[in-house]
Amino acid sequence: MPEKQDVVELLQQQHTRIRGLFEEVADAKGDERTRSFRELIHLLAVHETAEEEVVHPFASKHIDGGEQVVKDRIEEEEGAKRALGRLEDMDPDSPEFLDLFAALRQDVTAHADAEERYEFAHLRAAADRDRLERLAAAVRAAEALAPTRPHPGTDTALKNLMAGPVAGVVDRTRDVVRKAMGNP
Numbered sequence: 001m002p003e004k005q006d007v008v009e010l011l012q013q014q015h016t017r018i019r020g021l022f023e024e025v026a027d028a029k030g031d032e033r034t035r036s037f038r039e040l041i042h043l044l045a046v047h048e049t050a051e052e053e054v055v056h057p058f059a060s061k062h063i064d065g066g067e068q069v070v071k072d073r074i075e076e077e078e079g080a081k082r083a084l085g086r087l088e089d090m091d092p093d094s095p096e097f098l099d100l101f102a103a104l105r106q107d108v109t110a111h112a113d114a115e116e117r118y119e120f121a122h123l124r125a126a127a128d129r130d131r132l133e134r135l136a137a138a139v140r141a142a143e144a145l146a147p148t149r150p151h152p153g154t155d156t157a158l159k160n161l162m163a164g165p166v167a168g169v170v171d172r173t174r175d176v177v178r179k180a181m182g183n184p
Contacts, residue, residue, distance in 0.1 A: 004133045004136070005133070005136050006124075006129060006132035006133050006135070006136055007054075007055065007123065007132050007133075007135035007136040007139055008120045008123055008124060008132060009136070010136045010139060010140075011047075011051070011055070011115070011120060011139070012116060012120065014043065014047050015112040015115075015116065017043060018040065018043055018044060018047070018108065018112065019109065019112070021036055021039055021040040021043065022040065022105045022108070022109070024036040024040075025037045025040060025092075025101065026101070026102075026105070029093060030093065033092045033093065034092050037087070037092055037101075041084055041088060041148070042148045044080065044084065044108070045084075045146060045147055045148050046142075046143040046146040046147075046148060047143070048077050048080075048081070049142060049143070049146035049147060050138075050139040050140075050142035050143045050146060051073075051077075051115075051139075052074070052077070053138075053142045054135060054138045054139050054142055055119070055123075055135065055139065056070040056073065056074065056119075058123070058126075058127075058135060059119050059122070059123060059126075062123075062126040062127065063119070063122040063123065063125075063126050064122065066119075066122075069118045069119050069122075070119070072114070072118075073111065073114065073115055073118075073119060076107065076110075076111040076114070077111065079107060080104060080107060080108055080111065083100060083103070083104045083107070084104065086100060087100055087101060087104065123135075
């Protein structure tokens with residue numbers, strides 16, 4: 001029987017997919033760029049929400065210097081949410097989009113590297129395999145209900161729990177309508 005995935009493996013796998021989507025968006029044009037960018041927005045939104053609800057609270061309490069590590073990551077996440085919000089309303093083939101997108105890509109990549117180095121690496125020392133697998137299950141559950149678009153200001157577990165369900169329903173409704181209308 002295959003071993004269950006732990007939270008570090010899950011999040012690093014998602015970071016790999018996020019990096020790949022940045023590459024796809026940068027290399028594509030037209031509808032394909034729009035489709036890849038929408039997928040990137042979705043993955044970043046649910047990924048960050050789950051980290052804010054599950055991973056950051058655990059790291060804050062259980063790793064050395066966790067409160068500062070989490071504070072730094074949340075500041076980075078908030079900047080990315082604001083940039084994604086601006087990008088979402090732009091023409092993906094415009095020079096302005098490409099410039100802002102390149103800056104976002106650099107910031108998100110640096111953020112992922114910092115999470116992996118300062119947060120994820122210490123999670124394994126702070127918890128046994130069973131606990132890390134349960135954290136992965138909690139991340140998946142949070143992602144299933146998370147908003148699919150960035151919502152700046154929802155940077156803590158409490159704020160996500162208060163605003164997330166409503167934002168998630170609204171976002172997922174927009175996704176269904178967009179798809180029904182044939183928009184990428």
